[in-house]
Amino acid sequence: MPVVSGPAMGKGFFDREKEVGDILRLLGRDNIALISPRRYGETSVMREVERRLNERGYLCLFLDIMYVDAPEEFVIELATAAFDVASTRRRFARALKDAFVRLSELFEEIEASAAGTGIKVKLRRGLNEEIRADNWTERGRDVFDAIKCLSDKKPIYLVIDELSECVNNMIKKDKDAEKFLQWSRSIRQQSIEDLRFIVGGSVSFDRVVKGISGLSWINDFERVPIAGFSRTDALKFVEEGFNEEGIEYREELGKKILGCIGEPYVPYFTAIFLRMTLQEAGSDLTEAMIEExxxxxxxxxxxxxxxxxxxxxxxxxxxxxxAKAAKEILREIRLTDEGLPKQLAFHLFREATNEDNEERFMDLLYDLENDFYITFDGENIRFQSKVLRDWWRLYNV
Ligand SMILES: Nc1ncnc2c1ncn2[C@@H]1O[C@H](COP(=O)(O)OP(=O)(O)OP(=O)(O)O)[C@@H](O)[C@H]1O
Ligand SMILES: [Mg+2]
Structure with missing residues (x-):
């Protein structure tokens, strides 16, 4: 059965050869930011890239920082991720020993291989004491320097998921987001020979940093878009699902499934619907049953x-x-097949916001486009996805 919660990994990971190939090639010289709306399979791609890099003998650290909301917490997560790589733990401890005086006893335990099971708890407690709001820039540098010592094979890769969400949390909590972005950029610039970053996030990075004029601090990333499955791949994905379950596949069934979901073939929606279909399917599956x-x-x-x-x-x-303006616009476009003229949408915007500001209106439309809700069709706007429009229509959101 297709995976429908969490990233698709191992046997559950389907294809994405082009995206993974592009990323691996670009990583030769650049740091990468993956760009995609929610649920397009970004984390799955990141984990596959990590697997391939490991296979080639590179050290690769993976961090998910969705719930991190302060720079000092980021540094703690980073140190913990490095510590989690068992094969290089002693090396990491040795490299950090001088900088983290209060943790030196713990690091000596690790070096002597006497570390017990409670070691990770002790480490986090110690890091919490050592890394604070007033010293995270220096502490963070120490941690990055220690990471650089973990492998002689360079570069060392850092895969950081939900970085944009993390920065958004910092902005909301008023926790040094600007300083954090500036600092991270300087780390990237100074370490390009030794460290390579792959970052992603399901909220648009551009939108997150717009409010703090932070675009120039992230413009060093080479951007790689993660789109939906192509039609050919989506059909192959469906066929493989049928084969795995031993259910007879016919092309018209695959086409029907894709017809229901509609373009773009968002991996998540495709996987969910395929799974539902396979669960219901007997040997006599028909197109009408799929529709049902x-x-x-x-x-x-x-x-x-x-x-x-x-x-x-x-x-x-x-x-x-x-949010109110967005809802009004979406409520209207769910009703039209050909889309809503932009001018009418602007009218809805003015009514909802009491603002006559066309620039703010266009910003809202671009945000909605980025976040997977709408698409531009000439001078009209439409829902980006058929399945989301169907849902919006049905529940009269
Ligand atoms: N390459 C793939 N092969 C098979 N299924 C996939 C693939 N990519 C995504 N999916 C489907 O989409 C779901 C979400 O994948 P993933 O967590 O990678 O997406 P994401 O874009 O990181 O989501 P989020 O925006 O919530 O972080 C998976 O559980 C799976 O159902
Ligand atoms: Mg994800």
Whole structure:
């Protein structure tokens, strides 16, 4: 059965040869930022890149910093991720010993291989004492310097998932976001020979840093977009799902599944619907049955949890009155096949916000485009995805 929660890894990971190949090639000279809307499979791609780099003998650290909301916490997560690589733990301890005086006893334990099971708890406690809001820039440098010593094979790769979310958290909590972005950039510039970064995040980095004029601190990343599956790949993905379950596949069934989901073939929605279909399917699966599963299951109560966050995140990330304007616009475009003329959308925007500011209106539209809600079709705007539009229409959000 296809994976539908968490990143697709190992046997569950399907293809993405082009994206993974592009990233590996570009990493030869650049740091990379992956750009994609939510749920397009970014983390899965990152984990596959990590696997390939490990296979080639490179050291690769993976961090998920979705819930990190202060620079000192970032440094603690970084040190913990480095510490988690068992094969280089002693080397890491040795490299940090001089800089982290209060942890030196613990590091001596590790070096002497006398470390017991509670070592990680002790480490985090110690790091919390050592790394604070008033010294994270120097401490962070010490940790990066120690990481550089972990492998003679260079560069060492740092895969950082949800970096944009983390910066967004810092901005919201008023925790040195600007300083953190400046500092990270200087680390990247000074370490380009030794360290290479692959970062991603499911909120748009550009939108997050716009409010603090931070674009220039992230413009050194080479950007790699992660799009939906191509039609050919999506069909192959569906066929493999049928084969794995020993259910007879016919091309018209695959086409029907894709027809229900609609372009772009977002891996997550494709995987969920495929899984639902395979669970319901017997030997007599027909196109009409697939349509029924789509309407009653994916768009029914069972599918609710998958879509709700698209509604919730307007409130969380857009703030009022932009969230209200966005909702009004989406409510209107769910009704039209050919899309809503931009001028009419501007009218809705003015009513919702009491602002007559065309620039702010266009910013909102670009944000909605970035976040997977809408797409531009000449002078009209439409829902980006059929399945999301169907859901919006049904639940009258
Ligand atoms: N290459 C893939 N092969 C198979 N399934 C995939 C693939 N990529 C994504 N999926 C499907 O999409 C789901 C989400 O994948 P992943 O966590 O990688 O996405 P994401 O873009 O990081 O999501 P988020 O925006 O929540 O961080 C997986 O559980 C799986 O169902
Ligand atoms: Mg992810």
């Amino acid at each position: 599963i789509y309407n009653s299951k994916l768009l029914g109560a069972q599918g609710k949890g998958y879509f709700e966050h698209y509604k919730d995140r307007l409130k969380i990330y857009y703030g009022e009155p932009m």
